[in-house]
Amino acid sequence: MFAAGGRGRRAAVELAGFLGPDAVVPDGPVRPALRALWPRLGSAVFFLGTEATVRLVAPLLRDERSDPGVVCVDGGYAVALLGGADALAERVADVLGVRPVTTSASSDSPLDELVELLDATVDGDLVGCGAAVRAGEPVVLANPLGFPLPALPDNVVMDGHGPAWTVLVDDRVPKGPQPDGLVRIVPRTLVVGVGSSTGVTASAVSAALAQLEEQRGLDLRAVRAFATLDRKVAEPGIADALEDWGFWHDSTTAPLLAYPGEELAVIPVPNPAELAIGIPSVAEAAALRGAVQLSGGGRVEIAAEKVKGEGVTVAAARVLPRGRLALVGLGPGDADERTPRAEAELRRASVVVGNAECVAQVRHLLRPGTRVRTDGAVRLAEAGAAVAFVDSGAGPVVAGPIHADVVRVTGVTRQL
Numbered sequence: 001m002f003a004a005g006g007r008g009r010r011a012a013v014e015l016a017g018f019l020g021p022d023a024v025v026p027d028g029p030v031r032p033a034l035r036a037l038w039p040r041l042g043s044a045v046f047f048l049g050t051e052a053t054v055r056l057v058a059p060l061l062r063d064e065r066s067d068p069g070v071v072c073v074d075g076g077y078a079v080a081l082l083g084g085a086d087a088l089a090e091r092v093a094d095v096l097g098v099r100p101v102t103t104s105a106s107s108d109s110p111l112d113e114l115v116e117l118l119d120a121t122v123d124g125d126l127v128g129c130g131a132a133v134r135a136g137e138p139v140v141l142a143n144p145l146g147f148p149l150p151a152l153p154d155n156v157v158m159d160g161h162g163p164a165w166t167v168l169v170d171d172r173v174p175k176g177p178q179p180d181g182l183v184r185i186v187p188r189t190l191v192v193g194v195g196s197s198t199g200v201t202a203s204a205v206s207a208a209l210a211q212l213e214e215q216r217g218l219d220l221r222a223v224r225a226f227a228t229l230d231r232k233v234a235e236p237g238i239a240d241a242l243e244d245w246g247f248w249h250d251s252t253t254a255p256l257l258a259y260p261g262e263e264l265a266v267i268p269v270p271n272p273a274e275l276a277i278g279i280p281s282v283a284e285a286a287a288l289r290g291a292v293q294l295s296g297g298g299r300v301e302i303a304a305e306k307v308k309g310e311g312v313t314v315a316a317a318r319v320l321p322r323g324r325l326a327l328v329g330l331g332p333g334d335a336d337e338r339t340p341r342a343e344a345e346l347r348r349a350s351v352v353v354g355n356a357e358c359v360a361q362v363r364h365l366l367r368p369g370t371r372v373r374t375d376g377a378v379r380l381a382e383a384g385a386a387v388a389f390v391d392s393g394a395g396p397v398v399a400g401p402i403h404a405d406v407v408r409v410t411g412v413t414r415q416l
Contacts, residue, residue: 008047171222195282205241227290
């Protein structure tokens with residue numbers, strides 16, 4: 001919460017009390033506080049004029065997937081400026097008694113949310129397809145790898161032929177001619193393992209990477225990281241090739257992971273070979289090891305067996321999608337005390353599980369197409385769904401290991 005002047009600051013402090021313990025009202029001038037906090041912000045609310053707010057945040061914007069949501073409280077309005085902050089603007093407006101102004105033209109489309117959740121690249125007219133979804137036109141969505149999806153309206157179906165729009169969620173390049181209305185959502189699921197001889201050239205590494213797309217059918221925009229033997233990190237040819245492909249322009253884009261030989265030597269690979277260094281396949285082993293690291297212990301698989309080039313071998317492993325289970329404790333508070341994160345998890349879920357009383361409290365927050373169940377939250381999440389389990393206590397308890405991503409959300413800012 002950023003405010004200039006006593007009146008704005010009092011309003012910011014009042015709002016922070018409703019939004020929960022993560023809401024902070026920094027002391028001192030706005031500009032230096034904003035610059036210091038910006039990299040860690042999830043959202044920012046400004047009690048300033050809209051023009052002043054735009055001038056403050058514009059130099060700090062980097063990437064729409066990582067920039068915080070921004071809301072400006074100006075006059076009698078809470079304006080969502082960027083970052084998909086419509087839900088926050090509505091929450092702020094409700095607390096402060098002002099009118100919300102939501103500015104994202106595609107905010108109601110589950111496709112936009114899906115792209116954000118998967119950290120994906122898009123091919124095709126996503127805006128046009130999103131408009132078709134909102135207009136109730138038939139849209140086919142293909143999800144061959146089984147990613148957990150947000151709630152989808154009834155006009156979005158999982159199979160069929162003939163509609164003008166088709167959405168494909170996959171990290172592979174589709175084969176054959178494609179229809180005009182195809183929108184491809186390419187999630188970042190792949191780890192590419194690289195093994196090389198000493199002095200390998202950048203052109204040789206680049207040529208091998210190209211073969212992953214040409215021979216194995218992978219879309220290289222799905223690459224999340226590279227991995228190799230620790231002693232190969234300093235190979236100029238590898239670093240130069242990654243930079244040439246646009247993978248290495250900062251430390252957070254497709255990082256190069258490194259592992260010692262003894263760690264890679266014990267990883268089972270599909271194409272072992274008798275190598276002098278004692279590792280059956282550096283490329284396949286490094287790809288699998290990197291995928292396991294990035295999955296947080298989830299399931300992985302070989303997406304492309306090794307491809308050999310001139311002094312280099314590459315392979316790819318895939319981090320397989322897992323379901324999601326959000327445990328939302330509604331607590332004893334009123335609806336106006338509910339946290340934005342709890343509301344976001346409820347909108348994100350394709351299935352909400354809870355008793356009738358709890359579901360009734362949050363039903364107005366659910367997207368069209370959200371299924372409601374009274375039990376089976378764990379089973380549904382382990383089957384790959386995005387699930388929110390709502391409970392009236394401080395937070396539901398789930399015992400034992402769960403093969404899904406689990407998050408626990410405090411639903412209200414104040415406990416009685």
